[in-house]
Amino acid sequence: MERAWPAILATIRVSIRNRSGTAILPLHGGRVPPWLATRMSSLGAVIAQAIVLHYGRDEFLRRLSHPFWFQSFGAIMGMDWHSSGITTSVIGALKRGLGPLSGELGIHVCGGRGHHSRKTPDELRRLSERTGFDGDRLTRASRLVAKVDSAAVQDGFDLYLHGFIVTDDGKWTVVQQGMNGGSKCARRYHWHSEDLTSFVEQPHSAIDGPFQGEIVNLTDKRAAMSRSAQLQLLADCGPDGIVSELRSLSGEEPLQATLPHLVMPAHHDVRPGDVFVRRLHGTLAAAAERGPADFSELLLTPGVGARTVQSLAMVAEVVHGAPYRFQDPARFSLAHGGKDRHPFPVPIKVYDETIRVMKSAVHKAKLGRxxxxxxxxHLDTQARRLEGFVEGPSLSSFIAGERAISPELGGRSVFGWENDPAERAKNRTG
Structure with missing residues (x-):
């Protein structure tokens, strides 16, 4: 038994190292209403197009593989900023929104929640016939990644969602999620083929660090003894015991500490501790200063004003921001609110104008303008420049202000329209 430990621990080390990040999210019930789902698809697709135009489709895959950016991406689309539902809704929105653009962008979203996840192999094979990438290799990668998070590291989370985003040249990102009913939490796992090139071709050549050990391929039929030993080890020590033993053998800190690891709070309201307020102040100042200068013609359009420019500034950060900018995903819910009225109802007029402006910008950019x-x-650049010294309202004051003007902005939530208190009361009690 002792001789098998190094091999087993090395295998677990490979599994953890090759993830690009994880997230812990509170379980949250409910569905995305159709009026929000359609807008999420539109905004998600146009943000993806903007990123591809500026930085290329490989960069879009990298963004999706980063748990903090992914959560911020979902929050800016009006989903509940902290909940497990962001994963399902973002994958679904991208699948709907990018589907008609897949030929143009060369990006395809496969899988999804429940029975949709089981369709991933068939979707990849059909795509391989159209694009020419190796469908069998990618199907194997999809299954291996799912097996690692469901079997190789048993952490109490049962997988129920598997999203496989792949480009025409066979590069991919996987976002999958498991549920733990006992703790009422979900865990999201992010993978990126850029970090997993050798995981597919030579599963264990990416091991590094002081602890080497004997490496085994658990997918190989010759690994039967190691698989048996792994089951015995899990029975004897459990996952926590394995991690503890690995730390003692390698002399390292917990491996998950080396990954981007997002932990979202259980509370639904957005609190000061959830937001870097100085960055919010930078966004507000940039919108006030650059908005009239950069969007002079746009601001003459009825219904478009400073409030829309504030949202555009946050969208611009999602497009252009560096990874460290997304440590407070709750801040991006301040662009378009949330479907459950946290931090405030979704301002439909602002949301629709944001989509319209983004679509116009992307369309003109394709034409060379x-x-x-x-x-x-410029909005994003200016916000970063200003955030170090400008002042602004407290977070609670900002949210209170948004709630006060919500009826004017077409505020809507799962409880109804903000300008119809009777409908809201009926939906809350019904």
Missing amino acids: DEEMQALK
Whole structure:
């Protein structure tokens, strides 16, 4: 038994090292209403297009593989900023929104929740016939990644969602999620083929660090003894015992500490501790200063004003921001609110104008006219420049202000329209 330990621990080390990140999220019930789902698809697709235009589709895969950016991406689309539902809704929105654009962008979203996840192999094989990538290799990668998170590391979370985002040249990101009913939490796992090139071709050549040990391929029929030993080890020590033993053998800190690891709170309201307020102040100042300069023609359009420019500034950060900018995903819910009225109801008029402006900017950029795209980038640059010294309202004051003007902005939630208190009361009690 002792001789098998190094091999087993090395295998677990490979599994953990090759993830690009994880997230712990509170379970949250409910469905995305159709009026929000359609807008999420539109905004998600146009943000993806903007990222691909600026940085290329490989960068879009990298963004999806980062748990903090992914959570911020979902929050800016009006989903509940902290909940497990962001994973399902974002994958679904991208699948709907990018489907018609897959030929143009060369990005395909496969899988999904429940029975949709089991369709991933068939979707990949059909795509391989159209694009020419190796469908069998990618199907194997999909299954291996799912097996690692469901079997190789048994952490109490049962997988129920598997999203496989792949490009025409066979690069991919996997976002999958498991549920633990006892703790009422979900765990999201992120994988990226850029970090897993050798995981598919030579499963264990990516091991590094002081602890080497004997490496085994658990998918190989010759690994039967190691699989048996692993089951025995799990029975004797459990997952926590394995991690503890690995730390003692390797002399390292917990491996998950080396990954981007997002832990979202259980509370639904957005609190000061959830937001870097100085960054919010930078966004507000940039919108006030650059908005009239960069969007002078746009601001003459009825219904578009400073409030829309504030949302555009946050969208611009999602497009252009560096990874460290997304440590407070709750801040991005301040662009378009949340479907459950946290931090405030979704401002439909602002949301629709944001989509319209983004679509116009992307369309013109494709034609070689990138003035609007550059204006959005200026907003992001200016916000970062200003956030170090400008002042602004407290978070509670900002949210209170948004709630006060919500009826004017077409505020809507799962409880109804903000300008119809009777409907809201009926939906809350019904």
